[in-house]
Amino acid sequence: MVSSANSVRSVKEQVSAEEWELRVNLAACYRLIALQKWDDLIFTHISMRVPGDQPQFLINAFGLLFEEITASNLVKIDLSGNKLIESPYDINPAGFIIHGAIHEARADAHCILHLHTTNGVAVSAQKNGVLPISQQSIVVLASLAYHDYEGLALQEEEKPRLVKDLGNKKFLMLRNHGLLTVAENIPDAFVQMYLFEKCCEIQVKAQSGASELIPVDQRIIAGAMQQIKEVTKEAGGAYAWPALLRKLDRIDPGFRN
Numbered sequence: 399m400v401s402s403a404n405s406v407r408s409v410k411e412q413v414s415a416e417e418w419e420l421r422v423n424l425a426a427c428y429r430l431i432a433l434q435k436w437d438d439l440i441f442t443h444i445s446m447r448v449p450g451d452q453p454q455f456l457i458n459a460f461g462l463l464f465e466e467i468t469a470s471n472l473v474k475i476d477l478s479g480n481k482l483i484e485s486p487y488d489i490n491p492a493g494f495i496i497h498g499a500i501h502e503a504r505a506d507a508h509c510i511l512h513l514h515t516t517n518g519v520a521v522s523a524q525k526n527g528v529l530p531i532s533q534q535s536i537v538v539l540a541s542l543a544y545h546d547y548e549g550l551a552l553q554e555e556e557k558p559r560l561v562k563d564l565g566n567k568k569f570l571m572l573r574n575h576g577l578l579t580v581a582e583n584i585p586d587a588f589v590q591m592y593l594f595e596k597c598c599e600i601q602v603k604a605q606s607g608a609s610e611l612i613p614v615d616q617r618i619i620a621g622a623m624q625q626i627k628e629v630t631k632e633a634g635g636a637y638a639w640p641a642l643l644r645k646l647d648r649i650d651p652g653f654r655n
Contacts, residue, residue, distance in 0.1 A: 406471040408655065409483060420446050421469035423584045423639075424456055424509075425653035426646055428467035430588060431513065433650070436595060437464040438514040442576070443493035446584060447501055447508040453477050455501055457494070459487030468655040477502050492551040499557035500564065500580060509587040511579045517598040518577040527571055530614040531604055534597035537590075540622040543567040547574040569594055585635030588642075 410418050424446045431437050431444070445457040456472045458464070474482045479494045493512070500507045521528060528538055545563040548556050564570050568590060570578040577594050581587035604611055626634070646653060 406468070406486065409470045412483060417448055418469065420448065420584070421456060421472055422654055423643075424472060425467050425469045426643055427511070427584050427588050428458060428464040429646055429650050429653045430642055431511075431591075432464035433646075434592075434595075436513050436515045436591075439463070441490070442513050443490055443497060444511045444587070445493070445497040445501065445509070448474065453501060454482055455497065457489055457497060459485065460490040460493075461487060465650070468653055470655055495551045495554070495557060496560065496578070499561055503561040504564075504566075504580065506582050507580045508582045509580070509584045511581075511587040511591050512572075512576065513578075513591065513595070514576040515595050515598070517602050518571075518595055519575065520602050521598040522571050522576060523574050528597060529601055529611065530616070530619060531611050532597050532600045532614075534593045534600060536614055536619045536622040537593050537626060538569050538597050539619050541568040542571065543569070544571050544573060547572065581635070583635070585639035587635070589635035589638055 409421075413421070424444065427444055440461055440463060443458055445455045448454040448456060454474060454476050456474055458467055459471050459473050462471065471485070471487065473485045473487055473489050475489060475494070476482060477498050479489065479498070496512060497510050500510050527544060528535055528542060530536060530539055543564050545560055548559075551560075564578075564580070568580055570580070572578060577591065577598070579587050579590040579594060581590060
């Protein structure tokens with residue numbers, strides 16, 4: 399039986415100010431995913447690296463809904479899955495395999511966001527994957543990799559193949575499985591996932607029509623990342639993040655506990 403989401407006392411006094419801020423923002427990311435209805439009961443995960451000499455990261459308590467995640471009930475673990483702060487919660491073993499492998503391999507992989515959205519899984523099952531048919535898709539296609547399905551991510555031997563397929567990309571489509579984004583911070587990982595999910599939603603709807611689809615010129619895709627930098631004044635996801643936090647504070651402020 400999983401403990402109540404409110405049964406964990408605040409850990410604010412046990413961690414650094416920097417870690418507490420990361421916890422608040424990561425909890426906010428979970429709540430925003432729930433608001434978008436992108437969650438899959440308790441079965442997907444977002445992780446964030448904690449600054450320090452040894453690799454450590456925060457991940458959700460397995461058994462809690464995303465709408466229940468708080469700054470304090472996030473679980474802090476090392477690359478072996480050991481809890482570094484006492485917690486009544488376990489972690490999702492599949493989440494540990496996927497996130498642990500990428501955190502260990504990519505120094506820039508501070509935040510990893512993995513979802514099983516309906517549209518994302520639908521496109522991941524299509525042979526041609528993401529099609530260049532929307533403004534959202536050009537950003538994804540500018541840094542997209544694919545990883546073939548190997549069953550539930552429970553086997554250590556899958557980790558090197560996952561890492562190899564991801565390479566240095568920001569977006570990973572897990573075939574027959576779902577979507578994953580990698581970023582240096584939480585706002586970028588969230589906004590990247592927003593674009594990833596949106597391009598899949600648009601693709602599924604566009605394919606339901608009877609008309610031939612119009613592809614975007616490859617030269618536009620090649621310049622997509624630079625265009626994003628210009629639009630956001632090189633702030634990336636951080637340009638939208640304060641507005642998203644204001645929204646959460648109005649309707650769902652419990653993530654800060």
